[in-house]
Amino acid sequence: MGWTYLCDASDVAPDTLKLVDADGVRIVVANYGQGFRAMPPICPHMEEPLEESGVIANCVLTCTKHLWAWNLGTMEMDGGETEKPLKTYDLKEEDGRLLALVEEELTYDFDEEDDMDDDFFSKS
Amino acid sequence: MTSLARADDLAELIAPAPDRCAVTVDARSGTFAFDCAPGETLLYAGLAHGLTLPHECATGTCGTCRARVMSGEVDVAWEEAPGAAKLKRDKGDVLLCQTRALGDCVLRVPSDVLEKPVRHQIPAARHGVIENLRRLTSDVTHFEIALAEPMDFDAGQFVVVEAPGLQGARAYSMVNHGSGLDRIELVVKRKPGGGFGDWIAGPTAEGAKVEVFGPLGRATFHPDEDRDLLMIAGGSGIAGMMSILARAGEEDYFRTHKGYVFFGVRTLADGFYLEQFARSVDRGHGNLEVTLALSHENLGDVRHPEHGGVKLAYGFVHEVAAAAMAGRYDGVMAYVAGPPPMVDGAIRSLIIGGVGRAAIRYDKFG
Numbered sequence: 272m273g274w275t276y277l278c279d280a281s282d283v284a285p286d287t288l289k290l291v292d293a294d295g296v297r298i299v300v301a302n303y304g305q306g307f308r309a310m311p312p313i314c315p316h317m318e319e320p321l322e323e324s325g326v327i328a329n330c331v332l333t334c335t336k337h338l339w340a341w342n343l344g345t346m347e348m349d350g351g352e353t354e355k356p357l358k359t360y361d362l363k364e365e366d367g368r369l370l371a372l373v374e375e376e377l378t379y380d381f382d383e384e385d386d387m388d389d390d391f392f393s394k395s
Numbered sequence: 396m397t398s399l400a401r402a403d404d405l406a407e408l409i410a411p412a413p414d415r416c417a418v419t420v421d422a423r424s425g426t427f428a429f430d431c432a433p434g435e436t437l438l439y440a441g442l443a444h445g446l447t448l449p450h451e452c453a454t455g456t457c458g459t460c461r462a463r464v465m466s467g468e469v470d471v472a473w474e475e476a477p478g479a480a481k482l483k484r485d486k487g488d489v490l491l492c493q494t495r496a497l498g499d500c501v502l503r504v505p506s507d508v509l510e511k512p513v514r515h516q517i518p519a520a521r522h523g524v525i526e527n528l529r530r531l532t533s534d535v536t537h538f539e540i541a542l543a544e545p546m547d548f549d550a551g552q553f554v555v556v557e558a559p560g561l562q563g564a565r566a567y568s569m570v571n572h573g574s575g576l577d578r579i580e581l582v583v584k585r586k587p588g589g590g591f592g593d594w595i596a597g598p599t600a601e602g603a604k605v606e607v608f609g610p611l612g613r614a615t616f617h618p619d620e621d622r623d624l625l626m627i628a629g630g631s632g633i634a635g636m637m638s639i640l641a642r643a644g645e646e647d648y649f650r651t652h653k654g655y656v657f658f659g660v661r662t663l664a665d666g667f668y669l670e671q672f673a674r675s676v677d678r679g680h681g682n683l684e685v686t687l688a689l690s691h692e693n694l695g696d697v698r699h700p701e702h703g704g705v706k707l708a709y710g711f712v713h714e715v716a717a718a719a720m721a722g723r724y725d726g727v728m729a730y731v732a733g734p735p736p737m738v739d740g741a742i743r744s745l746i747i748g749g750v751g752r753a754a755i756r757y758d759k760f761g
Contacts, residue, residue: 317459326747
């Protein structure tokens, strides 16, 4: 799909999230005050819809369901009980338009990888 | 006694009795083992063993206690549990709170597990008898459970109660707290289609035998943490806040700390525990504020007509709290309990208000 139009930068107020349809791929756009991020529309913890469950304050996106959180500036997990990183699409702004590089839909593998595979349980 | 005999005795002690199943848990933090009695859920057996297995509601609602059965036979009590909706059943995923072992089994749990809770008592199962039912409003009932064995629990903790003839278990926060208590006080709000609420309001509840598992819950109050207290609760979610207020009262905590309680109900007639609130405010050295937020009746920002220590406000409790607390969040420990939309709204305004996640405590039953 390549670079895909998401929405205008002015459509997403600071510290808010917006769910958009990018040529059939559901993407949440986050404005964290100092920039934008484009991500899958669900929390990697328990698949909560981030445009509803997410709240942004001081560059940190928190899912209010179980308080998993990520710093949208650095993309680091923001301590606490957060166990998985957030996935994001590459994003650029051109003439006030937000575009994401969507090669394929990013997903979290809740069933087979990450949380339940052998690597996950390795006790290094 | 010969050494051989001693070894035999020892083997008998260590090996599970034939009617118990050996359960192995492979977690991120290591491998653990416990055994499970027939009829005991895997979650309760593991928690009673001291393991900090992941869980929140312990009653099938939240989905936090999911695990994968790698080997062994299990029986799932409540297939349609809301928390099971996203499980990959074909991979052997289950909710530990709804699953019983039918033989030895091996589980995988996608979390860190500790061998002992850091701060709280190890929970256990107890028999109990329902006593002293007392209707507080048209749909709220206060009741007690006399326990067969005493229990230690912190202010803010809850238990899971199973009643005869009702499928599944319900989580209720204690209104009281303490050590070695043989009686727990609880409150239940009757909801449309709520089996336990209907049953407790009916004729067969008084004197009924129930099964109690607990204490559970991490939304606890510890005076030595030395924080101002903010409590936001809707409906029967106020139960845990009452135990925190009682604990704070024992310590004369509000001599040196601020306290803000926001309690949401629909109308003035739906308010309860108001005498207790008024008494706490009286003894609060001017540092404790209690606001009854009425979502469906606008009486203005006035004092409660009978309990002058309690303020009234109009609106949903998390919105009333957000408006009243703006700029006053510094140094608070926030406790939140109530219906899920209220809890989400309250957590949202706490985070926007700058309260750190470590200073937000809640146990989500729903």
